[in-house]
Amino acid sequence: MASIVDQATAGVEGLSVNGSKQQREVVIGIDLGTTYSCVACWDAAAGRPVVLPAATGEKTVPSYVAYTPQARVVGQPAKSQAPSNPANTVYDVKRIIGRSWNDDVVQAERKNFPFKVIDGGNERPTIEVEWRGETHKFMPEEVSATILTELKRQAERALGRTVKAAVITVPAHFNDQQRQATKDAGRIAGLDVRRIINEPTAAALAYGLHNSSQGDSGARSNVVIFDLGGGTFDVSVLSMDGGVFEVKATGGDTHLGGEDFDNALVDWAVAQFEAGAAGGSKESAKRLRASTRAMRRLQTACETAKRALSTAPSVQLDVDSLIDDTDLSVTVTRERFEELNAPLFTRCMDTVRNVLADAKVSFDEVSDVVLVGGSTRVPALQDQLRALFGGRMELCRSINPDEAVAIGAAVQGQILCSGGSGGGVDLGAGFVTDIVLLDVTPLSLGIELEGREMSTLIKRNTAIPCRKSRVYSTVEDYQTSIDVVVYEGERRSVDGNHKLGDFQITGVERAKKGEPKVEVTFTLDANGILNVTARDQVTGAEAGAQIAARDGRLSEEEVQRMIDEAERFRAQDEEFSLKLRLTSSLEEAVYRGLSVARERKDIMAVSELDELRDWLDEQSQAASLAKLQEKAAMLKTKFNIDVHVRASTEDE
Structure with a gap:
């Protein structure tokens, strides 16, 4: 490989982003969560953001997609049927999206998932399911796109108009690859993703907006956003001065959340079952572990018990006929639950300490701690957080922890569609505020030097968008090409960091080593997505790449194929839904016709309708839609019976 050495350093330059005047439109805010997702938008009439409910009235949607012999199901229906269809019910894809096949997290997760995760080639994990009687393979982006499509439809039903643009949130510690994969999922779902923003930053927007509406926007404050969801954990420290939101530091764990609390409880329950204390035995516990369906039922019961323990000191964990007609029954106390999860709680507190240290903010300088994410309802976590800050403040729960991130994303969406990039815009009649959002990059970005040394161009917690340039040179005489290999991470050696991609610049000045001057420039946009260019200052030779589109990521052709397939499958799902409704309407029409024919004693009509x-x-079930429509037309023509097809939930 043609290596390079660091020769000189240039300063960090903040990029100004000027929003042009755009036509008024709706830009929805989406919290694409590991376990639950939520969508919101700005209500101009009310002058505030609102969460858009599903047809059932629920404001959050389980991030589940189920594939059945007849159709594809999303949300609560998918989660409800998971125990009976575990191998084809996909969930928690956020844990593996944007990761390579060889990633330790992917290898650990695939052992726990009841569905198949295989190597899809090019180091990309791929999910394999049985759907419509055939084996199908989906990238994690495609599964996430299915959830996003459902949220898009949910918004369109609530608003009564087409939605094309969105702001989507990601964990603050998501790397460049995971952010781009999330953006690709939005594109596959037919959304123009205007911005990818960090979840705690979105929550801060919701919190700041709430405080502004209470008349508290003038005071400068340091706020800790403690965001613990179903599968990811983030902590951010923000400085709020009027409408200026400056992220000082961020950190977290992309693999820690409420599901880990559930898993600790599941492991304990299985151990109790094995010991005979819960109605089981060693043999039945062995069969339990081998049964995907039984383990899913136990997981669901443990999740319910965890939620109950937030308000009750103890709860009875009962699962009838868990395995081989053997019932599981055991009492779980809050104390036991806290003991099982104590190491995870400690990890959460350690992260808060580390992020405050990065932000150079002392505990005494923090004015508020905002709780975000459903897992923050655990009493022990709240107690430890209060103790961490000396018990001098109440934790902020003025915004619904399940909805805060989506609400903040909707605020950012309104700023963008009002022609702003983050400040100085009217957010609606009756409520005017100036909001400037200054976010940061969670990981350092740099390139590989001779000796596998990491040369950092953009340090972590640098405000974005930003640009950084540095001049490098050759390490060999008459070297005319240079390989630029880009990494992210905090280790001095690239061996401990994550490779993002690489490209080659040719046409470098032919000279003795150390003489050529090649300027490498990193440009990080507001979505946290990186572009890298390299230019020889003498010959003018130049090369570059949007690193977000390389090394195991989806190509433009693949994204377009997935968009086309998503549209095709959507049409099939809608046709299946129409078939079900038409069949039901035909049956009702036939029974109406039979009733009339029997009253008239029309033997021939009774015979024909019985045959139908x-x-x-x-x-x-096997008939085509056209065949069913033909039968409906025959009923009208021959028997003057109208077939009224009921509206679907999407039509309501």
Whole structure:
């Protein structure tokens, strides 16, 4: 490999982003969560953001996608049928999206998932399911796109208009690759992703907006956002001065959340079952571990118990006929739950300490601690947080922890569609505020030097968007090409960091080693996505790449194929839904016709309608939509019976 050495350093330059005047439109805010997702938008009439509910009235949607012989199901219906269809019900894809096949997290997760995760080639994990009688393979981005499509439809139902643009949130510690994969998922879902923002930053927008509406926007404050969701954990320290939101530091764990609390409880329950204390035995516990369906039922029961323990000192964990007609029954106390999860709680507190140190903010200088994410309802976590700050403040729960991130994303969406990039915009009639959002990059970015040394161009917790340039030179005489290998991470050696991509610049000045001057420039946009260029200052030779589109990521062709497939599958799902409703309407029409024919004693009509009823019972499932429509037309023509097809939830 043609290596390079560091020759000189240039300063960090902040990029100004000027929003042009755009036509008024809706830009929805989406919290694409590990376990639950939520969508919101700005309500101009009310002058505030609102969460858009599903057709069932629920404001959060389980991040589940189920593949069945007939159709694809998303959300609560998918989660409800998971125990009976575990191998084809996909969840928690956020844990593996944007990661390579060889990533330790992917290898650990695939052993726990009841569905298959295989090497799809090019070091990309791929999910394999049985759907419509065939084996299908999906990238994590495609599964996330299915959830995003459901949220998009949910928003369109609530708003009564087409939605094309969105702001999507990601954990603050998501790397460049994970951010780009999330953006690709949005594109596959038919969304123009205007901005990717950090979840705790979005929560801060929601919190700051709430405080502004209470008349508290003038005071400068340091706020800790403690964001613990189902699968990820983030802590951010922000300085709020009027409407200026400056992220000082961020940190966290992309693999820690409420599901880990559930898993600790599951492991304990299985151990109790094995010991016979919960109605089981060693043999039944062995069969339990081998049964994916039984383990899913136990997981669901443990999640319910965890939620109950937030308000009750103890709860009875009961699962009827868990395995081989053997019931599980055991009492779980809050004290036991806290003991099982104590190491995880400690990790959370350690992260708070580290992020405050990075931000150079003392505990006494923190004015508020804002709780975000459903897992912050655990009493022990709240107690430890209060103790960490000396018990001198109440934790902020003025915004719903399940909805705060989506609400903040909707605020950012309104800023963007009002023509702003983060400041000085009217957010709606009756409520005017100036909001300037200054976010940071979570990881250091740099390139590999001779000896596998990491040369950092953009340090972690640098405000974005930003640009940084540095001049490098050759390490060999008459070297005319240089390989630029880009990494992210905090280790001095690239061996301990994460490779993002590489490219080669050719046409470098032919000279003795150390003489050529090649300027490498990193440009990090507001989405946290990186572009890198290299230019020889003498010959003018130049090369570059958007690192977000390389090394195991989706190509433009693959994204377009997935968009086309998503549209095609959507049409199939809608046709299946229409078939179900038409079949049901045909059955009702036949029974109405039979009732009339029998009253009239029309033997021939009764016979023909009986034949049609038998056909519906035996062949309607395999029949085409056209065939069903043909039967409906025959009923109208021959018997003057109208077939009224009921509206779907999407039509309501």
